[in-house]
Amino acid sequence: MIHDFIYDIPVKVYFGRDQLHHLGGELKKYGTRVLMTYGGGSIKRSGLYDRVVKELREAGLEWFELPGIEPNPRVASVREGARLCKEHGIDVLLAIGGGSTIDATKWIAAAACTDRDAWDFFDPAILAPVEKALPVLDILTLSATGSEMDCGGVISNPDTKDKYGRMDPLLLPKVSFLDPSNTFSVSAYQTACGGADMLSHIIEVYFNMDQDLYMLDTFMEGLMKTIIKYTPVAIREPDNYEARANLMWASSWAINGFIDGGKRQAWSCHPMEHELSAIYDITHGLGLAILTPRWMTYCLDETTVSKYVQFGVNVLGIDPDQAPMDIARQAIDRFSTVLFDTFGLSRTLPEVGIDDTHFAVMARKAVAGGVLPGFKPLRQEDVEAIYRMCMA
Amino acid sequence: MIHDFIYDIPVKVYFGRDQLHHLGGELKKYGTRVLMTYGGGSIKRSGLYDRVVKELREAGLEWFELPGIEPNPRVASVREGARLCKEHGIDVLLAIGGGSTIDATKWIAAAACTDRDAWDFFDPAILAPVEKALPVLDILTLSATGSEMDCGGVISNPDTKDKYGRMDPLLLPKVSFLDPSNTFSVSAYQTACGGADMLSHIIEVYFNMDQDLYMLDTFMEGLMKTIIKYTPVAIREPDNYEARANLMWASSWAINGFIDGGKRQAWSCHPMEHELSAIYDITHGLGLAILTPRWMTYCLDETTVSKYVQFGVNVLGIDPDQAPMDIARQAIDRFSTVLFDTFGLSRTLPEVGIDDTHFAVMARKAVAGGVLPGFKPLRQEDVEAIYRMCMA
Numbered sequence: 125m126i127h128d129f130i131y132d133i134p135v136k137v138y139f140g141r142d143q144l145h146h147l148g149g150e151l152k153k154y155g156t157r158v159l160m161t162y163g164g165g166s167i168k169r170s171g172l173y174d175r176v177v178k179e180l181r182e183a184g185l186e187w188f189e190l191p192g193i194e195p196n197p198r199v200a201s202v203r204e205g206a207r208l209c210k211e212h213g214i215d216v217l218l219a220i221g222g223g224s225t226i227d228a229t230k231w232i233a234a235a236a237c238t239d240r241d242a243w244d245f246f247d248p249a250i251l252a253p254v255e256k257a258l259p260v261l262d263i264l265t266l267s268a269t270g271s272e273m274d275c276g277g278v279i280s281n282p283d284t285k286d287k288y289g290r291m292d293p294l295l296l297p298k299v300s301f302l303d304p305s306n307t308f309s310v311s312a313y314q315t316a317c318g319g320a321d322m323l324s325h326i327i328e329v330y331f332n333m334d335q336d337l338y339m340l341d342t343f344m345e346g347l348m349k350t351i352i353k354y355t356p357v358a359i360r361e362p363d364n365y366e367a368r369a370n371l372m373w374a375s376s377w378a379i380n381g382f383i384d385g386g387k388r389q390a391w392s393c394h395p396m397e398h399e400l401s402a403i404y405d406i407t408h409g410l411g412l413a414i415l416t417p418r419w420m421t422y423c424l425d426e427t428t429v430s431k432y433v434q435f436g437v438n439v440l441g442i443d444p445d446q447a448p449m450d451i452a453r454q455a456i457d458r459f460s461t462v463l464f465d466t467f468g469l470s471r472t473l474p475e476v477g478i479d480d481t482h483f484a485v486m487a488r489k490a491v492a493g494g495v496l497p498g499f500k501p502l503r504q505e506d507v508e509a510i511y512r513m514c515m516a
Numbered sequence: 517m518i519h520d521f522i523y524d525i526p527v528k529v530y531f532g533r534d535q536l537h538h539l540g541g542e543l544k545k546y547g548t549r550v551l552m553t554y555g556g557g558s559i560k561r562s563g564l565y566d567r568v569v570k571e572l573r574e575a576g577l578e579w580f581e582l583p584g585i586e587p588n589p590r591v592a593s594v595r596e597g598a599r600l601c602k603e604h605g606i607d608v609l610l611a612i613g614g615g616s617t618i619d620a621t622k623w624i625a626a627a628a629c630t631d632r633d634a635w636d637f638f639d640p641a642i643l644a645p646v647e648k649a650l651p652v653l654d655i656l657t658l659s660a661t662g663s664e665m666d667c668g669g670v671i672s673n674p675d676t677k678d679k680y681g682r683m684d685p686l687l688l689p690k691v692s693f694l695d696p697s698n699t700f701s702v703s704a705y706q707t708a709c710g711g712a713d714m715l716s717h718i719i720e721v722y723f724n725m726d727q728d729l730y731m732l733d734t735f736m737e738g739l740m741k742t743i744i745k746y747t748p749v750a751i752r753e754p755d756n757y758e759a760r761a762n763l764m765w766a767s768s769w770a771i772n773g774f775i776d777g778g779k780r781q782a783w784s785c786h787p788m789e790h791e792l793s794a795i796y797d798i799t800h801g802l803g804l805a806i807l808t809p810r811w812m813t814y815c816l817d818e819t820t821v822s823k824y825v826q827f828g829v830n831v832l833g834i835d836p837d838q839a840p841m842d843i844a845r846q847a848i849d850r851f852s853t854v855l856f857d858t859f860g861l862s863r864t865l866p867e868v869g870i871d872d873t874h875f876a877v878m879a880r881k882a883v884a885g886g887v888l889p890g891f892k893p894l895r896q897e898d899v900e901a902i903y904r905m906c907m908a
Contacts, residue, residue: 126532126757126758126761127532128530128531128532128533128534128535129531129532130528130529130530130531130535131528131529131531132528132529133525134526134528136522136523136524136526137522137523137524138520138522139520139521139522139523139777139778140518140519140520140521140778141520142520143520143522335758337761337762337765338742338745338746338758338762339738339739339742339762339765339766339769340765342735342737342738342739342741342742343734343735343738345734345738346731346734346735346737346738347731347734349734350730350731350734353730354730365518366518366727366730369518369729370729370730370731373729373731373732373777374731377731385531385765386531386532
C-alpha cells in the first residue's frame with residue numbers, strides 16, 4: 125500500500141558560485157540584527173568570512189558572532205547562542221558551516237524564544253514544545269547532513285552522555301546558500317565521511333519493506349549512484365566543481381523528506397551510530413560506514429532479500445541473472461569495498477580506538493528499552509551483536 | 517560548465533486518498549470568499565464536486581463557481597473568471613481539474629488584480645507585468661502538465677489563432693491536492709496523452725548539450741522510466757492506484773523546475789506543438805507524441821549523438837556495446853514504439869486530420885521570425901521539415 129504524505133519544503137536555495145550577493149537582501153527580509161554562527165576558523169582561512177562580512181556591511185546589517193560550534197554540537201553552544209540572541213535582540217540567525225553548525229543554530233533559534241533551558245527540548249522526560257523560533261539562514265560548507273534543507277538538528281549533552289535528534293517544522297531554514305566551491309577545502313577524510321553519511325540517509329529509507337513509489341526508488345538509486353561516483357573524485361581532486369556540486373545537491377535531497385513519500389519511517393543505523401558518537405565523539409559518517417554493512421548482513425534473510433537485489437542490480441550494477449541470495453551477498457561486499465577501499469574509511473571499531481566496553485549500555489539506549497523498529501526490528505541483543513560484528 | 521540556479525518551489529502538496537479534510541483549513545488561511553473553477557461535468561459525475569462542497573460548507577466558506585473551462589483554455593474564460601472575482605470580492609481561487617483548468621485559474625488570479633484586459637499578459641507587443649495575483653489552490657484530476665507545481669499557464673486566443681505560455685512566480689499555487697484516485701476516470705486516450713506530455717517535459721530538458729548535474733540526469737531517467745512503466749498499466753487498469761500515484765507525482769516533478777538545474781533552457785517540441793494546437797485544437801500531449809520522434813531524428817548528428825546514447829541505454833535499456841549511431845537510431849525506434857504502440861497514440865498528422873496547409877505559417881510563428889534556440893537551433897525551414905516528417 126502506498127501511503128498518503130504531505131510534501132512541504134519551502135526552503136529557498138541559492139546554488140552556485142556567484143550567489144552571495146543575494147545574502148544581504150534575504151537577511152533583511154527578517155530584520156536588521158544578525159547572529160552569525162560558525163565552527164572553527166576554517167571560514168576565516170578560506171576567505172568566506174570576509175565575503176560574508178562585506179555583504180552584511182553593504183546591506184547595513186548589525187551583527188554579532190558565536191564562533192566555536194563543535195562537531196557533534198553540544199547543548200552548551202545552544203545555551204550560549206540563545207543567551208546572545210536575548211542579550212542583543214537578534215532578529216535572524218546566519219549559520220555558516222556544515223550540519224553541526226546548522227543543527228546547533230536551529231536549536232539556538234528555538235531556545236532564544238523561550239525561558240526554558242535548551243536541554244528541555246531533548247530531555248525525554250520533558251520534550252518541551254517548540255512554540256516559536258527565530259528565522260535561520262545558512263551558508264553550507266560541508267555536504268553531508270542535509271541540515272540545510274530539513275527541519276531537524278542533533279544535539280549532544282556530554283554530562284549525560286546523551287545525543288538526541290529532533291525535528292520541528294519551525295526550524296526549517298528560510299534560505300540556504302549552496303556554493304560547491306565552499307567545500308573545496310573539505311579534507312579527503314571528511315569528504316569520505318560525508319559520502320557515507322549521505323548514503324546512509326538514503327539507505328535508511330530505501331531498505332524498507334513498506335511499499336514505495338517506484339518513482340522515488342529510482343530517485344534514491346540515482347542519488348546513491350551520484351554519491352558513489354563523485355565521492356572518490358572529490359577525494360582525489362578536492363577542487364573538482366562538478367563532483368562537489370553533485371555531492372552538495374545530492375546531500376540536500378538525500379534527507380529533505382522528498383524520498384520518504386509517506387513510508388513508515390524506520391531508521392536503524394542512525395540510532396545505533398548516535399550511541400557510538402555520544403560516547404566516543406567519532407565522526408558520524410565514519411560510525412555509519414562501519415555499522416551499515418554489518419547491519420545489512422545481520423538483516424539479510426528470505427523476507428528481506430528482494431531489497432538487496434534491487435540495490436545490488438540498480439545501484440551497484442551487479443548481474444541480475446543470479447540467485448537472489450548471491451546477489452545480496454555480492455551487494456554487501458561491493459558496498460563494503462566502496463566504503464572501506466574506494467572512500468578509504470576505517471573498517472572496524474578497534475581501528476578507531478573503540479572496544480566493547482560500552483556495547484551493552486549503548487545497545488540498551490539505542491533500542492530505548494524496547495525494540496528499534498527498523499528495516500528489521502532489532503532488540504538490545506541484536507544491536508549488541510551488530511556492534512560486535514564491527515570488531516573485526 | 518555547471519550553472520548557478522535558484523531553487524524555490526514553496527508549493528505545499530497533500531498527496532493521497534485521504535487528504536481533502538485539509539481543504540477548508542488551507543483555504544481559510546487566505547480568506548472566506550472562494551471562486552471554484554472547473555471544466556466539464558466530470559467532477560460532478562465522479563462525486564468530487566460534492567466532496568469539495570461538503571468541505572467548503574463545513575469550513576463556513578462562501579463560494580462562487582466558474583464551470584466550463586475548456587481544454588486549451590481560452591482567454592474568454594480568463595476574462596470571465598476575472599470579472600467574477602471583481603464582482604464577488606473573491607479572496608482565493610480553487611481550481612479543480614487538469615492543467616487547462618489550473619492554467620486558466622492562475623491567469624484569472626492575475627487578471628482579477630488589474631483593470632487591463634487579460635490578453636495584455638500575452639500579447640507580445642504589451643506583455644503586461646504581473647504585479648499581484650490572488651492565491652490559487654488546486655485539486656488535480658489529470659496527471660500531465662505539472663501546472664499544480666509550477667508558476668506557468670498557457671492560454672489560447674481563437675481570434676488571433678495565438679497560444680502563449682507565460683510564467684510568473686506570483687502564480688505558483690499555494691497548495692495542491694494530489695489524489696491519484698481522482699485520475700481513475702481519466703480515459704485511456706487522455707492517460708496516453710498525459711504520459712506523452714510528461715515525457716516531453718523531461719526530454720525538452722534532458723536533450724540539451726549544456727552540461728548538467730549527473731544527479732539530475734539520473735532523476736530525469738528515473739522519471740522517464742516511471743512514465744514508460746506505468747502509463748500502459750494505467751491505460752489497461754484505470755483504477756490501479758500504484759500506477760496513477762507514480763504518474764501523478766512524476767508529472768509534478770517533470771516540470772516544477774527541479775530538473776532544470778540552471779541549464780540554459782531550450783525547448784523545441786513544445787513551441788512547435790503550440791502552433792499545431794493553436795490552429796487545430798488537438799490534444800497537446802498527442803501533438804507532442806507525433807512531433808518528438810521526428811524532431812529527435814532531425815537533430816541526430818555526430819555532435820548530439822551522445823545524448824541519444826545516454827537516453828537509449830539508461831532509459832530504454834538498449835545494449836551499450838554498439839556503435840553510438842546505432843544505439844541512437846534504436847533509441848528513436850524504441851521510443852516511437854512506446855508512444856505509438858504501447859501508449860496507442862496516433863502516429864501521423866493526417867491520422868488526426870491535419871494536412872500541410874498551415875505548415876509554413878506555423879513554422880514561422882514557432883521560430884518567432886528567427887531561430888528556435890533548442891537542443892539544436894531550428895530555423896523556419898527546419899521546423900517546416902519536421903512538420904512534413906509527421907505526414908507519414
